[in-house]
Amino acid sequence: MRKLSIIFITLFAVVCSTLAGAQEPINLLEPDLKSGKLLMEALNERKSTRSFSDKQLTNEIISNLLWAAFGINREDGKRTAPSAMDFREIDIYVATQEGVYVYEPENKVLMPILNEDIREIVGIQEYTKDAPLGLIYVADYSKMGSQAIEENTKEIWASADAAFISQNVYLFCASEGLATVVIGMIDKPTLSAKLGLKDEQNIIFSQPVGYPK
Numbered sequence: 307m308r309k310l311s312i313i314f315i316t317l318f319a320v321v322c323s324t325l326a327g328a329q330e331p332i333n334l335l336e337p338d339l340k341s342g343k344l345l346m347e348a349l350n351e352r353k354s355t356r357s358f359s360d361k362q363l364t365n366e367i368i369s370n371l372l373w374a375a376f377g378i379n380r381e382d383g384k385r386t387a388p389s390a391m392d393f394r395e396i397d398i399y400v401a402t403q404e405g406v407y408v409y410e411p412e413n414k415v416l417m418p419i420l421n422e423d424i425r426e427i428v429g430i431q432e433y434t435k436d437a438p439l440g441l442i443y444v445a446d447y448s449k450m451g452s453q454a455i456e457e458n459t460k461e462i463w464a465s466a467d468a469a470f471i472s473q474n475v476y477l478f479c480a481s482e483g484l485a486t487v488v489i490g491m492i493d494k495p496t497l498s499a500k501l502g503l504k505d506e507q508n509i510i511f512s513q514p515v516g517y518p519k
């Protein structure tokens with residue numbers, strides 16, 4: 307009987323702690339297509355910024371940001387950024403104070419994948435921990451067709467695809483007065499392990515986003 311009680315109490319504690327730390331999916335809003343500066347103004351203000359305030363981004367800003375990055379802009383599912391052979395192999399992982407999510411443009415939702423603040427390893431430079439969002443562009447080579455394409459072609463194309471997304475983010479940030487910088491200097495083995503990536507998934511770039519300090 308005593309043994310049963312101990313098992314019950316242990317199970318209860320595990321369930322409670324899991325629920326306490328459980329992350330919910332974050333539903334995103336429809337993009338506001340009327341917002342923002344003129345394209346030429348945004349281009350004029352595009353720049354890299356490496357210092358971030360702790361001011362949080364609203365759900366509206368995050369929704370518009372992710373749609374601008376790689377959202378769906380046509381009925382056939384195609385996106386705001388081009389992708390080689392329309393593979394759409396780049397997934398955007400979003401690191402926040404609450405944990406890490408994956409952007410699902412089809413469902414306009416951020417799906418939780420990790421209940422931990424990993425912003426300090428979004429890049430090897432100190433400032434990544436200060437930005438409220440750390441976008442991580444992860445290529446899934448298994449979405450890039452079969453043997454017809456050689457491995458290094460996949461890497462080159464995935465890098466180009468991630469760069470288009472990154473530029474969309476740069477322009478959105480310029481348009482909204484946000485700070486951002488694309489990052490290549492990443493401890494990829496550490497970040498990949500933390501995100502639980504599969505062998506065929508490769509981190510291309512990351513990109514913190516927040517308000518400038």
Ligand SMILES: Cc1cc2nc3c(=O)[nH]c(=O)nc-3n(C[C@H](O)[C@H](O)[C@H](O)COP(=O)(O)O)c2cc1C
Nearest residue numbers: 352353354355356429431487488489490491492511
């Ligand atoms: C592929 C690539 C990788 C980059 N990696 C880093 C990086 O790891 N850390 C960083 O602080 N900036 C990084 N940058 C940003 C550049 O340093 C920046 O774009 C350059 O200094 C020009 O400044 P601008 O973006 O304000 O025009 C990277 C840029 C590119 C295109």
